[in-house]
Amino acid sequence: MTLIDNAAPTRRSVLKAAAGLAVGFHLPAKDVLAQAAPPAAPEINAWVVIRPDDTVVLRMARSEMGQGTRTGLCQMIAEELHCDWSKIVTEYVTPGQSLARNRAWGAFLTAGSQGIRQSQDYVRRGGAVARTMLIQAAADAWGVPAAQCTAKDSVITHGGSGRSVRYGQVAAAAARLTPPQDVALKEPKDWTVIGQSVKRLDTAAKTTGALVYGSDLKMPGMLVAVPKECPVFGGRVASFDAAKVASMPGVKHVLKVGDTAVAVVAETFWQAKTALDALPVEWNYGTNRAVSSQTIDAMLTEGLNASEAFVGNANGDARAAIAAAPRKVEAVYSYPFQNHAPMEPMNATVVWTATRCDVWCPTQNGEAALIATAAAAGLPQTSCDVHRVDLGGGFGRRTTHDWLTQAVLIAKQVPGVPIKTQWTREEDMVQGRYHPVTKCKLTGGLDAQGNLTGLHMRISGQSILSYVFPTALQNGRDPVQFQGLNAGGNDSQIGYSFPNLLIDHAMRNTHVPPHFWRGVNHNQNAIYLECFLDELAHAAGQDPLAFRRKLMGNHPKHLAVLNAVAERIGWGTPPPAGVFRGIAQQMGFGSYVAAAAEVSVDAAGKLKMHRIVAATDCGYAVNPRQIEMQVEGSFVYGLSALLYGECTVKDGQIVETNFDTYNVLRMDEMPKVETIVMPSGGFWGGVGEPTIMVAAPAVLNAIFAATGKRIRTVPLKDQNLRA
Amino acid sequence: MAKLNINGQVVEISAADDTPLLWALREQAGLTGTKYGCGVAACGACTVHIDGQATRSCAMPISAITEDQKIVTIEGLSPNGMHPIQVAWRDLDVPQCGYCQSGMIMAAAALLAEKPNPTDADIDAAMTNICRCGTYNRVRAGIKQAAGSRQG
Ligand code: FES
Ligand code: FES
Numbered sequence: 009m010t011l012i013d014n015a016a017p018t019r020r021s022v023l024k025a026a027a028g029l030a031v032g033f034h035l036p037a038k039d040v041l042a043q044a045a046p047p048a049a050p051e052i053n054a055w056v057v058i059r060p061d062d063t064v065v066l067r068m069a070r071s072e073m074g075q076g077t078r079t080g081l082c083q084m085i086a087e088e089l090h091c092d093w094s095k096i097v098t099e100y101v102t103p104g105q106s107l108a109r110n111r112a113w114g115a116f117l118t119a120g121s122q123g124i125r126q127s128q129d130y131v132r133r134g135g136a137v138a139r140t141m142l143i144q145a146a147a148d149a150w151g152v153p154a155a156q157c158t159a160k161d162s163v164i165t166h167g168g169s170g171r172s173v174r175y176g177q178v179a180a181a182a183a184r185l186t187p188p189q190d191v192a193l194k195e196p197k198d199w200t201v202i203g204q205s206v207k208r209l210d211t212a213a214k215t216t217g218a219l220v221y222g223s224d225l226k227m228p229g230m231l232v233a234v235p236k237e238c239p240v241f242g243g244r245v246a247s248f249d250a251a252k253v254a255s256m257p258g259v260k261h262v263l264k265v266g267d268t269a270v271a272v273v274a275e276t277f278w279q280a281k282t283a284l285d286a287l288p289v290e291w292n293y294g295t296n297r298a299v300s301s302q303t304i305d306a307m308l309t310e311g312l313n314a315s316e317a318f319v320g321n322a323n324g325d326a327r328a329a330i331a332a333a334p335r336k337v338e339a340v341y342s343y344p345f346q347n348h349a350p351m352e353p354m355n356a357t358v359v360w361t362a363t364r365c366d367v368w369c370p371t372q373n374g375e376a377a378l379i380a381t382a383a384a385a386g387l388p389q390t391s392c393d394v395h396r397v398d399l400g401g402g403f404g405r406r407t408t409h410d411w412l413t414q415a416v417l418i419a420k421q422v423p424g425v426p427i428k429t430q431w432t433r434e435e436d437m438v439q440g441r442y443h444p445v446t447k448c449k450l451t452g453g454l455d456a457q458g459n460l461t462g463l464h465m466r467i468s469g470q471s472i473l474s475y476v477f478p479t480a481l482q483n484g485r486d487p488v489q490f491q492g493l494n495a496g497g498n499d500s501q502i503g504y505s506f507p508n509l510l511i512d513h514a515m516r517n518t519h520v521p522p523h524f525w526r527g528v529n530h531n532q533n534a535i536y537l538e539c540f541l542d543e544l545a546h547a548a549g550q551d552p553l554a555f556r557r558k559l560m561g562n563h564p565k566h567l568a569v570l571n572a573v574a575e576r577i578g579w580g581t582p583p584p585a586g587v588f589r590g591i592a593q594q595m596g597f598g599s600y601v602a603a604a605a606e607v608s609v610d611a612a613g614k615l616k617m618h619r620i621v622a623a624t625d626c627g628y629a630v631n632p633r634q635i636e637m638q639v640e641g642s643f644v645y646g647l648s649a650l651l652y653g654e655c656t657v658k659d660g661q662i663v664e665t666n667f668d669t670y671n672v673l674r675m676d677e678m679p680k681v682e683t684i685v686m687p688s689g690g691f692w693g694g695v696g697e698p699t700i701m702v703a704a705p706a707v708l709n710a711i712f713a714a715t716g717k718r719i720r721t722v723p724l725k726d727q728n729l730r731a
Numbered sequence: 732m733a734k735l736n737i738n739g740q741v742v743e744i745s746a747a748d749d750t751p752l753l754w755a756l757r758e759q760a761g762l763t764g765t766k767y768g769c770g771v772a773a774c775g776a777c778t779v780h781i782d783g784q785a786t787r788s789c790a791m792p793i794s795a796i797t798e799d800q801k802i803v804t805i806e807g808l809s810p811n812g813m814h815p816i817q818v819a820w821r822d823l824d825v826p827q828c829g830y831c832q833s834g835m836i837m838a839a840a841a842l843l844a845e846k847p848n849p850t851d852a853d854i855d856a857a858m859t860n861i862c863r864c865g866t867y868n869r870v871r872a873g874i875k876q877a878a879g880s881r882q883g
Contacts, residue, residue, distance in 0.1 A: 074826070074827030074828025208824050211825075214829030215821055215826065215836060216806070217763070217764015217804070217805035218764070219829055221766075223766070226761075226763075276754065276758040277754060278746070278750050278751070279747075350863055351774070351828065351863050351864075352768075398829075400828050401830060401863050402828075403863070432770065433767075633824065637827060640865055640866075640868050641827055641865030643865065644862070644863075644864075644867060645865055648863075666770075666773060667769045667773040667774050667861060672861055672863065673867075674858075674859055674867070675854065675859070675860075675870065676855035676856075678867040678871075680868070
C-alpha cells in the first residue's frame, strides 16, 4: 500500500500553485513526491478517483494529526465503494479547490472529535455513488441491466454471464455518467469494513523518518524565519536594534511583524534563532504587565460568590433545597491554564507575491487557514491556497491560525521567496492558546438518609467563545462552558437527575487567550462534578458507585458504561493490598464514557497509577483498534494535565517555557489501560477526546480512597498527596 | 567546517561550531527524520546514535564530535526500514502523529542493542522520550515484540 500525499502536497497542487508564481519552485525532493505524479485519472466524484492501474485515490478534507481519521474515513468510503483495500491511496484536497467547487468536500475542521462523525454520511454516500456509476459503466458496455452486476474488491461481475471487469478499466466511462441522485446506504448489520480493526494506512513513513512534516519542508531558495511575539499578550514592539545582528552569519532580514512581533530571517533555523536571541528588543508591555496568577485567582474567587451569573442548567430550587437541608457540603476546585504543546512546534511555509499567496502548513482546519491566509496576504481567497501536510500533533492548537497570520505577514515582506516560519519550543510555550482557567464552588444538601436534595455548581472563569467566536455567545452566555452538564441534547448531556439543580457561570476573562484544548471544558467540568459527587457520597457514608446509581435512573447509556468499568475493575471486591479505586463517568462529543482507576500512594505521598479501565459507547465503532489507541492517548494527555499541566503567569507573561518546566507524563508513569468498546448503535459519537475527561477524576477519586485527603487543585505536581 | 561521519558517510558540514548536531543534520545534511521538539534535551525527539549510544542531538554541538565517531540517524538505522523495532512498530501500529517516533525508535534500538531482552524497569529507565499523542503502552509492547523476534 502506498500513500502519495501523506507527507507533502501532491505535485499537481504544487504545480498548480507554482504556475501562478514568478518563482518556479518545487517541493522537497523526497521519495514520497516521486510517487506523487498522478497520471490524469478519471474522477468518479469529488471523493473518488480511479486510475487505469486500479489505484483508488480517496480525497480527504479532514486532517490527519495522528488520530487515525485518514484510515477511518477510507473505511467509510470503501464500505460503499467495494474497492480493493490494498489499492487505496489518499490525497488532501485544498480549501481553494473546495471553494472553486462550491464546497464539494464539506467542512475541513478536524476537531471536537468530529472528523468521522460529522462526515460519515456524505463520505459513505460518495462511495456508494461512485460504485453505482462504475457498475453502470460496466453494464452499459456489456449491454446488460446494472441490477444484474455486482462489485467486490474493485472487480465488477455480471451474474448471468460471469463476465468481469476491473474498476480501472471502466473508470473513464463511469466518470462521464450522470451521478445518480438517490443511493441507498448499507444497513450497519451489513458492514464488512466499518467496524473492523484494519491497520492504519499511514504508519510506514513514520518508522523511517520519511514522513515530511511542515517543519521539514524545503524549497529552493527558501529562508527560515524565527519570530518572537511580545511575551505579554496585548503588548507591542517599542523598538529593536536590527544593526546589532544584521551581520551575523546567514542573516538576511530583521523584521517587525505587525505591531506585536519581531522576526529574524536567515538561511537556516539555527542562524535565525541565534540572531534572534542576540537581538535587542524593547517592548511596550501595556497594562497587562500587572497581571499574575495571584491576581487571576483573586478575580476568579470573587466570581464564585458574585450575584450575576449565566445559568447553564437548572431545575427546582437548588438554593432553597440546600438551605433547608440538614447537612451541607461545600468545596472549591481549581483548574489552571495549560498549553497544548504538540510535539511539532508551530510552523508554516509561505510564498507571497503581489498577486498570489500559497502556504504549506499543518492545520486542523484548511478552510479557516485559507481565510487567515487571504486576510493577512491582502488578497482574495481565490488568489490563495493552503496545501496541507500531516500534523505533528494538534489537540486543538492548530484549529486557530495566529501563527499562520504571522507567517504570511513575514513572507509578505520578502516577496517571491519561500519563507518557512518556525517557532521555537519556547515561543510555542509562551504564545499558546491555553486551556481556559476556571474555579468552581460546589454546594450540596443531604437529607437525614444521605440523599442529595440539591446541588449548586458555580463555575467562575474564562469563556473560550468570547475570545474565539464572540458571535456564538447567546446573550453573553457561553453555551460551551457547560459541556457535560447540559440538561439535554445528544452531545454532552449530564448523566444524573437531581431533585434541585443550579449550574451557573460567572464569566471572568483574562488577557491570556484561551482555546479549545483536547476535551475542552469537559476536562474541568468532569473533575468538578465527579469528584464532588464522590465527596457527597463519602459525606453520606455511601459507596460512590451506589450513590451515583441512585441518580442515574433516567440515564441508561451513562449508567451502562459506568457499570461496565465497575464490573471490569472488580468494584465491590477487595483490590490488591495497598491499591485503591476511583470511578467517573461523563458524556461528551456524542459518546458515553467511564473510567475506573487503581492507584496507590506511598507513605511519602508518591502516586502510582497501576491500571485504568475505560469504557466507550460511541454508537458505531468504525475501527476498534483505533479507538483503543485514542483512549490510551487521551489518558496520557489527560493524566499529563492532572499530574503536571500548569502554565502560570508572572508580570503578565507565561512563566513555563519548555518541557523542563512544563513536564508531561512519561512511560514510567503510564498505567496499564484496558479499553472496553461497547457501541450500542444508532448514533455516531467521537472517540478522540471523550475518554480524556474521565481519566483525571477517576484517579483523583482513587487518590482520596487511598489517602483520605481530597485534592481539589490541578495539577498534582507541587502538592503533598497525604499531608 | 566540520567533518562528521553520518550513516556511514563522511560529510562536510559548513556551520558554526556551536551548531547543535540536530540542526546540522536537518539543515546541512538534509536529514529531516530527526526532529526538533524542545532543544534542551528534555523530550528525546532528536535522539540519534553516536557510537551506538542514544544521544539527544539538540544538546550536542558539532564541535564536540570527531570525524571517527559514528553518527546514525533514523534514516540510517536499517537499509530498508527492517530493523526489528521498525518492523514491530508497523505491526502494532505504534505511531500516532509520528513526530516523536524517530526519537522513540532510535532510543528503543539503542536499548535493544545493549539489553536484548529488556525488563519493564529497563524500558522505563531507557525510554524517557515524550510522546504527546500518548503511544507509550504501544511503544512498550513494540520493544517487547522486537526483543522476542530477535530471540526467536
Ligand atoms: S529536541 Fe532534543 S531532546 Fe527535545
Ligand atoms: S506519536 Fe505524536 S507525539 Fe508521539
